[in-house]
Each structure stands twice: as structure tokens, then as C-alpha cells.
Amino acid sequence: MDVKTFSHHLIAVALCLSACSRGEQRTDGLADSDVIPVRTIQLATRDTSQLIRATGTFTTDDETVLAFKNGGVIQQIGVREGDSFRKGQVLASLESTEVNTAVRQAQLGVEKAERDYRRARQLFLDSVATQEQMENAETAYEAAKQDAERAAYNLGHTHIRAAFDGYVLQRPASPGQVVGPGSPVLVVSSTGRSGWLLKVGVSDRQWSAIQLGDLAAVTTDAAGGARFQATVHRKSEGIDPQSGTFAIYLKLNEQGLPDVASGMFGKAEIRLSAQTGAWYIPYEALLDGDAGTGYVFVTDDGQTARRIPVQIGEIQKDHVVVTGGLEHATSLIVSGSPYLRDGSKIAVK
Structure with a gap:
């Protein structure tokens, strides 16, 4: 290869490297080597009882159909x-004409079967009928008596x-x-206006988290928004095919409870008794939140940002409750996050 050709190759390689370098540049105008100023807070878990909100209807503890x-x-x-x-x-009672007719027919059948049995028995004693004929007549007589008993039983259940x-x-x-x-x-x-329950529907995940004895607060329009104490009394063992939810029965404290009726609408807030570790973080620290998950930036040494996924438990009035993902983090970056990448250099303000 001559010197001229070799020079052309070097120029081509240089142009390629330059183009590649320009293609990897950040779109935010910052270079990866830039130090980005950020603000951080120290992380500490809190023990928190989560709330589950549900709606349902009033019923009773011993409702019978x-x-x-x-x-x-x-x-x-x-x-x-x-x-x-x-x-x-x-x-309540049914019209009994049809059942009375069945009872009378059964009684007539018994009378006929009894006559046939007596005749067959006498013929057997006179050696005219066989033992089998007599036994068949006896069986028909017993079957007719059973039919009469069944008809009489059905007559008794028309009320x-x-x-x-x-x-x-x-x-x-x-x-x-x-x-x-x-x-x-x-x-x-059997209890009339006492022993009221609020039957609410929850998801399978909520059903598994709720425990018997968990406390709840119940409201109903009949009480003008007043709150009444309740406890988790019973959990269904199967899904409701109509609503696709699992039933939770909340037993209400009757003290001060207004008159309610079966089927009346009510709302409940169930406080889970199981204490769970959680972190309360500002809104601006959370990135790309979606369906219970999101991302935040943390720093371990105050010089490098690290992007990690977190689990979102609840979004409240002035903060986000994170239930997982921050176990091994000490400092959370709460400003400057939009300019950060995993591994970005930072300066804590």
C-alpha cells in the first residue's frame, strides 16, 4: 500500500470515529463528564399501616333466604x-289444589295395593297363587305407602x-x-336491626392482605357522612362470579348507628394490621411511575448517581409511599433527576 492510499484510510477512520462520537452525544446539552448539581435527603423507613378502600352493601350476620x-x-x-x-x-303459602290431588291419588293407590296384596295372600294360602305373586303384591303395597308419605310430606311444605x-x-x-x-x-x-354487616368486594391481593380483626371505618349517606367503627368479621372462601371480587364482611359497632336497610350502600376504609416498612418521598424524586412501579436516583458516595427501580404503595396528598426498592440506599436525589443518567457525576448542593 502506498503512502497516499494509507493516508486516505486514516482520514476515513477519523471521520467515522468523529461521527460515532457525535451520535452518542446527550440530547440535553450536557456531556457525560459534566458534574450535575443535585439536592439529596437522607432515607429512613417508617412503620405504616396501609389503608384499603372499598364499597359494598349492608347485610346481616344471619340473613336467611x-x-x-x-x-x-x-x-x-x-x-x-x-x-x-x-x-x-x-x-307464605302455595295454592295446594295440585298437591291435595296428589295426596288423594296416593291414598287411593294405597287402598288398591292393599286389596291386591290381601287377595294374593289368600290365593297363596289356597295354593292358587305362587309365593312370588304374593311377594310382588306385598312389595307394590309397601311402595304405595311410601308414595302416600311423600305426598303428605309435600303437602306439609306448601307453607x-x-x-x-x-x-x-x-x-x-x-x-x-x-x-x-x-x-x-x-x-x-333473626336479629332485625342489630348485627349489621357491610359486605364489600376486594381484589385477590387485597383479600390476602386483610386479616380477621383488622379495624375499619364505615360511612353511609344515611348517616350524613358520619364514620362508624367496624372490624373484619368474615372473609369469603371463593370469588363472586357476578362481580369478580372477593367478599369481606365488616361487623359494625351498633353504638350510634342509624337505621339502615339491607342492600343500602356504604363505604369502608380497612386499616391493615400488618406493619410494613415504607419510605415517604417527594413527588419530584419519582420518575416514570407506572402501575405500582417507578424509578428514582440515589447516591452512595455523594459523587455518583445510581438509578434503581422502586415499588409504589400509595400516592398521598403531599408525598409518595414507596414500599420496596430502597432497602440498600441511604441518600435520595430529589432535584436534578431529569438531567441524570445511571452513573452520572454529581455535586451535592
Whole structure:
């Protein structure tokens, strides 16, 4: 290679290196070697109880749905929503014409089967009928008696009788309505206006964090925004297919609680009993927050910035609650972050 050709190669390499160097320059007008002034704060964890906010409806601890064993036409419902009742009182009844007919038919079947059995038995004693014929007649007689017992049992369940003293919460059915077996006719409670619960729906993650006995504050429009104390009384063991949430039952302190009704809307703030370490940081220190995660800059030596991911627990009125990611950091950079990169040189103001 001659000297002229060699010189051309050196110029090409120099131009390439220059272009590459210009391509890596920062867009903010700063060089990577520049020292960026920043302000920092010392990090310290706080023990904090997190709040879970949820909404739901009022219900009772022993809410019971009453229904007929067999379907039919409702003849009468003797109580309305809000009525009280006594144990043994007839609350509702079905038209019994069809059931009475079935009972009479079953009785006639018993009478015929009994006559057939007696005739077969006498013929067997006279050596006219075989033992098998007599035994078949006896079996038919016993089966007819069982049919009669079943019909009589169904007749006894054309009425709904109160099993306890209580209070009507809901009446989802009306006289003259055709209902199927097990269709709700009345929703009752044995405690009336006491023992109220607020049933709220939460996510699976919140469900696992909430513990029995956790304290809560409940508000309802019926009380004009007043707050009432409650505790976590029960947790559902399965998901509600309609709402896609898990149910939490909050038992209310009845002292001062206004009149409420089943199905009335309420709001709750559940305070988790488990204490968790958290950091309260200023808004300006958080970068690229998204779906519970974000980034911040910290410094270990006061000379170099380090970019780390953090977990965001809650965004409150004047700060951000960080629940993870700052365990091994001592100083948080709270100003100058937009100009920083991982490894940038800094000067603490």
C-alpha cells in the first residue's frame, strides 16, 4: 500500500470515529463528564399501616333466604318488608289444589295395593297363587305407602313457617307469582336491626392482605357522612362470579348507628394490621411511575448517581409511599433527576 492510499484510510477512520462520537452525544446539552448539581435527603423507613378502600352493601350476620320445597303458584305472603314475625307464624303459602290431588291419588293407590296384596295372600294360602305373586303384591303395597308419605310430606311444605323470631329484610316474590323449587320468597333475619354487616368486594391481593380483626371505618349517606367503627368479621372462601371480587364482611359497632336497610350502600376504609416498612418521598424524586412501579436516583458516595427501580404503595396528598426498592440506599436525589443518567457525576448542593 502506498503512502497516499494509507493516508486516505486514516482520514476515513477519523471521520467515522468523529461521527460515532457525535451520535452518542446527550440530547440535553450536557456531556457525560459534566458534574450535575443535585439536592439529596437522607432515607429512613417508617412503620405504616396501609389503608384499603372499598364499597359494598349492608347485610346481616344471619340473613336467611326462605323458599318453598316444591314449585307452584304463591297463594299469599303474610308479611312485608320491615315486618317482624314470631316463631311458628305462617309467612307464605302455595295454592295446594295440585298437591291435595296428589295426596288423594296416593291414598287411593294405597287402598288398591292393599286389596291386591290381601287377595294374593289368600290365593297363596289356597295354593292358587305362587309365593312370588304374593311377594310382588306385598312389595307394590309397601311402595304405595311410601308414595302416600311423600305426598303428605309435600303437602306439609306448601307453607313457610318461621323457625325463629325475626324481621323481614326483603320480599322478592309476590302473591300469584309462579315460583320454582328453591326460588327466594322472603329474606329474613333473626336479629332485625342489630348485627349489621357491610359486605364489600376486594381484589385477590387485597383479600390476602386483610386479616380477621383488622379495624375499619364505615360511612353511609344515611348517616350524613358520619364514620362508624367496624372490624373484619368474615372473609369469603371463593370469588363472586357476578362481580369478580372477593367478599369481606365488616361487623359494625351498633353504638350510634342509624337505621339502615339491607342492600343500602356504604363505604369502608380497612386499616391493615400488618406493619410494613415504607419510605415517604417527594413527588419530584419519582420518575416514570407506572402501575405500582417507578424509578428514582440515589447516591452512595455523594459523587455518583445510581438509578434503581422502586415499588409504589400509595400516592398521598403531599408525598409518595414507596414500599420496596430502597432497602440498600441511604441518600435520595430529589432535584436534578431529569438531567441524570445511571452513573452520572454529581455535586451535592
